[in-house]
Amino acid sequence: MIEIYYASSASGMVKQFAQRLGRAAHDLGDREVRRSVPDGPWVLVTPSYKTGNPDNDTIPEPVRRFLRNPVTRRRLVGVMGSGNRNFGEHYQAAARTIARLSGRPVLYEFELQGTQWDVEDARAILDELDAALDAAHRG
Template identity: 70%
Template sequence: MRTTPVYYYSSASGLVRSFAERLDRPVFNLAERQHRMSRVDGPWVLLTPSYKTGNENNDTIPEAVRRFLRDPTNRRRMVGVMGSGNRNFGRHYQMACRQIAERSGRPVLFEFEIAGTPWDVTECRRILAELDAALAAGHDVQLG
């Protein structure tokens, strides 16, 4: 059974990277040019933080994520979105994840705050394992 990879963006703080690396599956950091410029070869999941600096005109989606999603193959093969956020952002909490899910028609699979807790990691692993099984069984997972 194929293990669905997770492509993520992590800033210099490394909080999202720390979470992604605990998922026990292939993970690729979109902050690294080689991954950001790559094309996926099958179903994959996006893990993105949301950022908001207080300026209403600033977007919450990291530019590296935008660049990766500009590739039509990458967009088509994305099967779900997960988000990291900070509740201090108020109504902007998880906005990047939710906007990408809405625009792409893909589900939000999981959301967690900041670097996540051990429970978050365990729960996210369970959800991703279910996704792997559904994909392997050929269930109707939107690939565009």
């Protein structure tokens, strides 16, 4: 089963969402988690944080650090993003940038902590991916 790794600030919106997905969800705010390498396929759930610096860097630092490991990067299946449309052109910038740089898809985008329907949609996507990976394994 695909596991979730997520970053979330003190407001905890991504954390709330990640914990409703019905599968193991690891908090990248935890140093031990950040230093670990996923055993198998995993999905990232990340917010975007526009810092206001000239690069408009929106990827949370814990995510950046976690992705330094090439094995971790190879096992990444896709990205789910939490954002806020008020940020206009920067909406979902972190999830979209990571997807572009890693060549993995943006699997789902939602605002803030997501709705009940967002949670259901995301669960369905993860279940489909589990089934696809399982089928691929069995050849």
